[in-house]
Structures are given as C-alpha cells and as structure tokens.
Amino acid sequence: MQRSKAESEEAGRALGHGGTINADICIIGAGSGGLSVAASTVLLGMKVVLIEKHLMGGDCLNTGCVPSKALIAAARRAHDMRTAGQFGITSVEPQVDATAVNDHIKSVIAGIARNDSVERFTGMGVEVIHAAARFRDKSTVEAGDTLVKAFRFVIATGSSPDVPAIPGLDKVPYLTNESIFDLRQPVGHLVVIGGGSVGMELAQAYLRFGAQVTVLESLKALGRDDPELSDVVLKHVRAEGLVVREGVRVERVSGWPGAVQVTITTPEGVVETVEGTHLLIAAGRRPNVQDLNLEAAGIKYDKRGIMVSSGLVTSNRRVFAIGDVIGGQQFTHVANYHAGIVFRRALFRLPAKVRSELIPWVTFTDPELAQVGLTEDQARQKHGTIQVFRWPYHENDRAQAERATEGFVKVVADRKGTILGAGIVGREAGELIQIWSLAISQGLKITAMTEWIAPYPTLGEISKRAAMGTYALTAGKPLVRKMVGLLRKLG
Numbered sequence: 001m002q003r004s005k006a007e008s009e010e011a012g013r014a015l016g017h018g019g020t021i022n023a024d025i026c027i028i029g030a031g032s033g034g035l036s037v038a039a040s041t042v043l044l045g046m047k048v049v050l051i052e053k054h055l056m057g058g059d060c061l062n063t064g065c066v067p068s069k070a071l072i073a074a075a076r077r078a079h080d081m082r083t084a085g086q087f088g089i090t091s092v093e094p095q096v097d098a099t100a101v102n103d104h105i106k107s108v109i110a111g112i113a114r115n116d117s118v119e120r121f122t123g124m125g126v127e128v129i130h131a132a133a134r135f136r137d138k139s140t141v142e143a144g145d146t147l148v149k150a151f152r153f154v155i156a157t158g159s160s161p162d163v164p165a166i167p168g169l170d171k172v173p174y175l176t177n178e179s180i181f182d183l184r185q186p187v188g189h190l191v192v193i194g195g196g197s198v199g200m201e202l203a204q205a206y207l208r209f210g211a212q213v214t215v216l217e218s219l220k221a222l223g224r225d226d227p228e229l230s231d232v233v234l235k236h237v238r239a240e241g242l243v244v245r246e247g248v249r250v251e252r253v254s255g256w257p258g259a260v261q262v263t264i265t266t267p268e269g270v271v272e273t274v275e276g277t278h279l280l281i282a283a284g285r286r287p288n289v290q291d292l293n294l295e296a297a298g299i300k301y302d303k304r305g306i307m308v309s310s311g312l313v314t315s316n317r318r319v320f321a322i323g324d325v326i327g328g329q330q331f332t333h334v335a336n337y338h339a340g341i342v343f344r345r346a347l348f349r350l351p352a353k354v355r356s357e358l359i360p361w362v363t364f365t366d367p368e369l370a371q372v373g374l375t376e377d378q379a380r381q382k383h384g385t386i387q388v389f390r391w392p393y394h395e396n397d398r399a400q401a402e403r404a405t406e407g408f409v410k411v412v413a414d415r416k417g418t419i420l421g422a423g424i425v426g427r428e429a430g431e432l433i434q435i436w437s438l439a440i441s442q443g444l445k446i447t448a449m450t451e452w453i454a455p456y457p458t459l460g461e462i463s464k465r466a467a468m469g470t471y472a473l474t475a476g477k478p479l480v481r482k483m484v485g486l487l488r489k490l491g
Helices: 001-012 032-042 058-063 065-084 098-115 118-124 198-210 227-240 331-348 376-382 396-402 430-443 446-449 461-475 478-489
Strands: 017-026 048-052 127-130 133-137 140-143 146-155 160-161 189-193 212-217 245-248 249-256 259-265 270-278 278-281 286-287 319-320 361-363 368-371 386-392 408-414 419-426
Touching: 017 032, 032 048, 032 058, 032 118, 032 331, 032 376, 048 098, 048 146, 048 270, 058 098, 065 098, 065 146, 118 127, 133 278, 133 408, 140 396, 146 331, 160 259, 189 198, 189 259, 189 270, 198 212, 198 227, 198 278, 198 361, 198 430, 227 245, 227 368, 227 408, 270 368, 270 396, 319 331, 361 430, 368 430, 376 386, 376 419, 386 461, 396 461, 408 446, 408 461, 419 430, 419 461
Parallel strands: 017 048, 017 146, 048 127, 146 319, 189 212, 189 278, 212 245
Antiparallel strands: 133 140, 140 146, 160 286, 249 259, 259 270, 361 368, 368 419, 386 408, 408 419
16 A cells, blocks of 8 residues: 555656647556656657556556566465475475565565656656546647647557456456455465466465465466476476366356355366355456547557557557557567667667567466477478477486476477577576577577587576587488598598
C-alpha cells in the first residue's frame, strides 16, 4: 500500500496542466517501453510528453516481472532449506510468514520504483501527465483537461490479464498477476487455470511455500516451448509435488472466499471437480486498447493488438506502437527493444526493423527454461536439413558441485553451420542463453562458439561443449579421416 500512496503523491505533482501542449513526441503509457522512449528522446532536446493513467513503471514493475521474481526468490530459499541435506546440512521445514514475504516483495518494488518515478522523469525534462489518454484526431490526444499535439506519438499501453468467460467466474473471488502479489495470508490449495510461463512460475513458487497446487491447462503446459526442453521442467515440478492436469476443459467455477470449486472435463470425457482455497487465472493477456479511441486517429487494431509494420509504425504514420499492445512476444525486454527501434526511426529516420528471431525468452521455473531463435521443429520446417547439438548439465563439473545436474543445452544450426536457435533447460538458463542470443544476432556459425574461452568451473562451459559437437561431426567424415591419416604418414 505504501507504493500506491507514493505513486499517488507523485501523480498529484504531475496534475494541473490544462490547455494545449505542443510536443515533438507524446508517449502514452509509462511502462518499460514508454519510459525508455521518454528517457532517450528527452536527452536529445526533444519536447517530450508522457501520459500515464495508473502507476509509473507499468505492469513489469508493479504486478509482473519484478514482484514475481521477488516471490520466486523467496520460494527458492524455502526449497533450499528442505533440500539442504544433499550438502551435508540438516534439512528443515521452513516456517513461511506470508506477511513478511509480501513485505519483501513490496520492498523490492519500492527500491526499483525510484528509477521509474514521476520525480525522476520530470527532473529529466519530461512533462508527465497523470490521466487517461484518448485520441481526438490523427495528431491530437486529450488527457484529462489537457490537449497534446505532437509530431510523433508512441502507444505503449501494455496488456492486462485475459480473464476467460468461464460460467460462474463473475461470482467467485479469483486472483490474477495484478492481485496475487497483494496476498498477505497463507494459501492452502491454489488452483491455477493456465499452464503457460506465468502460471507455472507462480504455481511452483506457492508449492515451495507449502501450499498444495493444481494447474489446469487446456492444451499442453509450457506449450509454446520446445517440448524436449519443457518436458524436463514438467517432470521436475511434478516430482516436487505439483499437480499438472493437461488437456482438460474448464466447465464452470463456484464457491466463496476460501473455498472454490472448478469443474473440469478430462481428456477421457470424465467430469471432475477440483477444490481449492484460492483460484489464480493465468490464461494469457490482452492488449490495452480500450478507451484510446484509436478510430479517431485512423489506427487499425484487432483483438490481438494494434497492427504495425516491421518498423512499428501504425496505419497512422505519425503513430508508433510498441510492447505488449501490439501482441506477439509480450516481454519487458521486447518493449525495450521496440523502444530502441522507435528512437532510431523517429529521430534519425534510420530503417530499423523488428527481428523477432533475436528475441530470447525465459520461464523462471526451477529448472529455468530459456530459448532464442528457432526451435528444432521450426528449423526443420523452414530449412529442411539441419544440425542439432546437445550437451547435458551432468557432464559439467560446476553443475556437479552445485547438485544441479538436471538439464541440457540444445543448439540448432543449418547445414552450413549457421546458428538458427538455441534452447537451455537447467540452472541459470536465463543467463546462459545470452551468449547464444548474441551469436544469432551476429549471424555466427557454430564453429565460432568453439573459439571463446569459458572460465573453469562455470556453467558456461556447457554451451562451449555443445558447440564442440561440430568437431565430432567433422571427425566422422571419411575425407577428414583420410586427410589426417595422410598427414600422420608424412610425419
């Protein structure tokens, strides 16, 4: 609650504009992408107006990435206490204080919030308006009692939890990522509808806090990921005690606070009821386009989001749209990536375009799951003949020392060796994927990844060993073996 109060006080200082403001660029939405555009453009002497109707920092800071990772960090400490015996330390059952965990989450948010505050951005020279934005015409936005006319606009309004039309849901208390981080009491049995990244991350966290957790997924859990990688995660979380029900159809919900019932139909056609104390809806996200009056600005959109070109320009050439509001890959780092493209196009007229193959994504379960570029199936469909290189964690000395031997690195290359994609499941996969992201961005071949030196003992050696697999393929070729034999004879 301290965060909201602070935001309200800051927002109050940003009110009281009125009249008409002429700007070089007007940004709607003060999430990660919007703030990045504002910070970069104002430094070049541009007149920048930033409009935000809710909290500075957007979903990532207040209800998304930051609080979820703070929650996961706390849950991991609880898990470490239970599993300390493998290191010769007596295992104990942790005593989880839900209120203290929530305080930890709020303190992390508060620590980061200073970087995203109204005060900081007004100090940089950005004019901040705390109000809902609405297009009046193709070059004018109204925000409260203020009209903003600008040469360029950037829509960065993000997304919100998509709540499916389940019969009875409107009569039952439920949680989303916008409310679960306000919980200050223990959870007995959490029922999660949705087995994507968000649902699985939060499910495992609450399991480690001592709750029973059941995940209900209509298709396959972590279904957007390479199944060879996601199966490792699913096997692990199930071994921890997480119940993951795949291929089920949610028919209706009922109940009251502290007692919810979810009626499902199994893949076999059997009707069952899953009972819990709390219900979490993690069924995807929807773009925040409502109330923007996009029609007045001539901006096309559909249920997936605002339609943009590869350069992020909408059907109104004055207006860019970035981040979650355009659908596609909805990650904070994508919004920041988009902000960089807008910066280059809007200010320097450079032909910058989105390259989706460069965008990595991470599911912060334990083990982590990270990917960049094409999956094996995607690569086969696009390129036909490919090469696949793997190396397991259990062959790595640091992984052995950490008792973190579950997982592997998987790299996909075309027949000439150019890296097309990489996937990692295992400890710190989100960190390890970054070198592969760089490699793909530079168009490197797998052989280039054999030339860097990984310090010993680190998990990074796993990536190096995966790349070394190209030598095994080369050594097996008859011509190479004949050449080596000839050189041996020549002394």
